[in-house]
Amino acid sequence: MIEFPPLKNDLILRAARGEKTERAPVWIMRQAGRYLPEFRKEREKYDFFTICRTPELATLITLQPINRYDGLLDAAIIFSDILVVPQALGLIVEMVPNKGPHFPSPLETPADIDAKLNKKVDVYKELGYVFDAITMTRLELKGRVPLIGFIGAPWTLMAYMIEGGGSNNLSKAKTWLFKYPEEIFESWGGELSPHDFKTFSLPYISQIADSVKKQCRDDGIIPVPMTIFCKGSWYALESLSEIGYDTISLDWTIDPTYAKNVTKGRVTLQGNMDPCMLYGGDEAIRSTVRTMLEAFGTYEKYIVNLGHGILPTVDPEATRVFLETVHSVGLELNKD
Numbered sequence: 001m002i003e004f005p006p007l008k009n010d011l012i013l014r015a016a017r018g019e020k021t022e023r024a025p026v027w028i029m030r031q032a033g034r035y036l037p038e039f040r041k042e043r044e045k046y047d048f049f050t051i052c053r054t055p056e057l058a059t060l061i062t063l064q065p066i067n068r069y070d071g072l073l074d075a076a077i078i079f080s081d082i083l084v085v086p087q088a089l090g091l092i093v094e095m096v097p098n099k100g101p102h103f104p105s106p107l108e109t110p111a112d113i114d115a116k117l118n119k120k121v122d123v124y125k126e127l128g129y130v131f132d133a134i135t136m137t138r139l140e141l142k143g144r145v146p147l148i149g150f151i152g153a154p155w156t157l158m159a160y161m162i163e164g165g166g167s168n169n170l171s172k173a174k175t176w177l178f179k180y181p182e183e184i185f186e187s188w189g190g191e192l193s194p195h196d197f198k199t200f201s202l203p204y205i206s207q208i209a210d211s212v213k214k215q216c217r218d219d220g221i222i223p224v225p226m227t228i229f230c231k232g233s234w235y236a237l238e239s240l241s242e243i244g245y246d247t248i249s250l251d252w253t254i255d256p257t258y259a260k261n262v263t264k265g266r267v268t269l270q271g272n273m274d275p276c277m278l279y280g281g282d283e284a285i286r287s288t289v290r291t292m293l294e295a296f297g298t299y300e301k302y303i304v305n306l307g308h309g310i311l312p313t314v315d316p317e318a319t320r321v322f323l324e325t326v327h328s329v330g331l332e333l334n335k336d
C-alpha cells in the first residue's frame with residue numbers, strides 16, 4: 001500500500017458528504033486546459049493523448065491550476081479524457097487541435113462491435129497509465145487538495161464511438177438507439193427525451209454508482225463521493241437524486257431554487273455559472289457569483305463550479321476574480 005500524504009483541505013469531501021463547511025468549496029471543469037498559457041506551452045510540445053499517457057506530464061498539467069491559483073481551488077482533477085475508454089476498447093481516437101476528437105473508423109453497425117472492439121480488455125495493460133498518473137499526482141499534491149477522477153457515462157461514450165466525433169444532432173448514435181435497442185450496453189443525458197433517458201441512460205448510471213460503491217466496501221475503503229453531470233437533463237433531476245450519487249452537477253440553465261426543491265436535500269448540488277459569464281467583466285462576475293451563492297446557500301450541500309467546462313479564450317485573471325469572489329462571498333454569507 002502506498003502512503004499518501006494526509007489531506008490539508010477536505011472541504012469538497014465534506015460538502016459532498018453533506019457535512020457543514022465553513023465556506024462552499026470550488027473547482028472548475030476543465031481547469032487544467034487551454035485558457036492557461038502554461039498548458040498551451042506544453043501542448044506545443046506534446047500531442048494531447050501523449051500527455052494523458054505520460055504520468056509525469058499528466059501530473060505536471062493537473063497541478064498547473066493548483067499552483068497558479070494557490071489556495072483558491074479546493075480540488076484537482078486528473079488530466080485525462082473520457083475518450084481513453086474507447087481507445088482501450090480498441091478504437092483509434094485523435095485529438096485534432098481547434099476541432100476536437102476524431103475517430104477515423106467509428107462504429108457503423110452492430111456487427112462492428114465484434115469486428116472493431118476488444119471484448120476482453122486487460123484494464124491494467126490498456127489503462128495502467130491512468131492509475132500511474134493518479135498515484136503520481138496524489139503524491140505530488142502533498143495533501144493540498146483532494147484529487148477528482150472521472151469517466152464518461154455510457155451513452156456519451158457510445159455517441160462518440162458511433163458519431164466519430166462531435167455532432168450537432170447525434171443522428172447516427174440515435175439511429176442505433178431506435179433501430180437496434182437490444183445492442184445498447186449503456187447510456188447518457190440531455191440529448192435524449194425523458195422517456196429515452198429512463199430507458200437508455202438511468203439504469204446504467206445507477207448500476208455504475210452501485211457497483212463502484214460496492215467495490216469500495218468489498219475492498220475495505222470508505223466509498224468515495226460520486227458526482228453525476230448530465231448536461232441538459234433538467235427533467236431527470238429527481239431521478240438522478242435517488243440512485244446513489246452524492247453530488248449532482250448542474251448546467252447553467254437550471255434554477256438553483258428549482259434544483260433544491262426537486263432534490264429535497266438528498267444530494268449535494270454543484271455548479272452552475274454560465275462559462276461565458278467569465279467574459280462579462282469583473283463586476284458582472286462578482287455580482288453573478290453573489291447571486292448564485294445566495295441562491296444555493298453556502299454552508300452545506302453545495303460545491304461551486306461553472307455549468308460546463310471553462311472555454312479556451314477565457315482570461316486567467318477573470319478566473320481568479322471568480323475564485324476570489326467565491327471565497328470572500330462564501331465566508332461572508334456563512335457569518336450570517
Ligand code: CP3
Nearest residue numbers: 029030031032033048077078079080081082097100101309
Ligand atoms: O477538467 C479537467 O481539467 C480535466 C480534464 C478533462 C478533459 N476532458 C481534458 C480535455 C476532462 C474531465 C474532460 C472530460 C470530457 N472530455 C468530456 C465530458 C465533459 C464535457 O465537457 O461535457 C467530454 C465530452 C470529452 C471529450 C472531449 N475532449 C471533447 C469533446 C474535446 C474537444 C472539445 C474541446 O473542449 O476542445 C476534448 C478535448 C479536451 N479534453 C481538451 C482538454 C484540455 C482540449 C484538447 C486540446 O488540448 O487540444
